[in-house]
Amino acid sequence: xxxxTLQVVRPAGAGHETLYVLLLCLIIVLGAGSVVAWHGExxxxxxxxxxxxxxxxxxSAAEQGIYADLRVTLxxxxxxRESEPALPAPQALADExxxxxxxxxxxxxxxxxxxxxxxxxxxxGASANPSVSGSFLMRISESPDAPPDIWLNRSQxxxxxxxxxxxxxxxxxWQQIVAQFDAGVTRQHRH
Numbered sequence: 001x002x003x004x005t006l007q008v009v010r011p012a013g014a015g016h017e018t019l020y021v022l023l024l025c026l027i028i029v030l031g032a033g034s035v036v037a038w039h040g041e042x043x044x045x046x047x048x049x050x051x052x053x054x055x056x057x058x059x060s061a062a063e064q065g066i067y068a069d070l071r072v073t074l075x076x077x078x079x080x081r082e083s084e085p086a087l088p089a090p091q092a093l094a095d096e097x098x099x100x101x102x103x104x105x106x107x108x109x110x111x112x113x114x115x116x117x118x119x120x121x122x123x124x125g126a127s128a129n130p131s132v133s134g135s136f137l138m139r140i141s142e143s144p145d146a147p148p149d150i151w152l153n154r155s156q157x158x159x160x161x162x163x164x165x166x167x168x169x170x171x172x173x174w175q176q177i178v179a180q181f182d183a184g185v186t187r188q189h190r191h
Contacts, residue, residue, distance in 0.1 A: 048178065051170040053152060055179040062110040062133040063152065066125070067177055069099040070138050071148050078144050087140060090115035090123060100125065122164050130156040137174060139164055150177045 048054060055067055076098055080088050093101040094115075100107050101115050111133030113125035118137075125136040135158035139149040151174040161172050169176075 048180075049176075051166075051175050053175045053177050055177050059152070059177065060133060065106070066100045066110055066113070066133060066136060067150060070136065070150055073098045073101065074138065074140070074148050077140060081140075087117060087120060087123075089117055116160070118160055118164065124160045126158060126160070130154060130158070134158065137161065137164070137169070148179075151175060152177055 053059060055064065059067060073093065076096075077088065077093070090101050094103060096102075100110065100113060107113065109132075111130070112128035113133070113136065114128065115123055115125045118124050121141075122137060122139045125138075127133050127135045134152045134154035137151040137153070139151075141149060151169055153172070153174045155173050158173075161169055161174065163169075166176070
C-alpha cells in the first residue's frame, strides 16, 4: 500500500477579486463622468427688463393662479371675438364661468378682483386684497396668435391706467408678466 498523500489546497484569496471589482467600478464611474461632461450644455438664462416679472419666480401663488386663468380665458375671448368684433363684457365672461372673472371661492381667495373692460382692448382687475394679489391688466391683441400681454401692479390701491401703452404702464408702476421656459423649467434634449 502506498502512503496516503496529503495535499493542501489553499482557498483563493478575495484580494484579487476585490481589486478587479473596484477597478471595474472606477472605470464605469470615470466613463459616466466623461459622458456627462462631454454632453453637458451651458444655457444662458434670459434676463428680464426692469418692468417685467417672471411668471414662475416673481409671482405669489394667488397671482400665478390668476395669470394661468387669464391665459386660458384669453383663448376663449379670442374665439368669442371671431363671432363678435367687440370684446365680451367681464360680466358675460363671469356668467359663462370663466375664471378669474367668475366670482367664486377661488377668486375670493386670490384677492377678490373686480373686473372691468377698458376701452376695446383691455381688461382691468382691481384687487380687493393687495396683500394677497396685485391688480391685473390684460391687453387683447388683434392678432389671434399674439402671446398673452398681462401686466401686474402691486401698489395699493391700483387704479385703472389712463393709457395702455408699454411706456405709460411702466411709468405708472405696472410690470409685464412674461413666461420663460429655460433649463430651470424643462430639460431640453436635442437629438
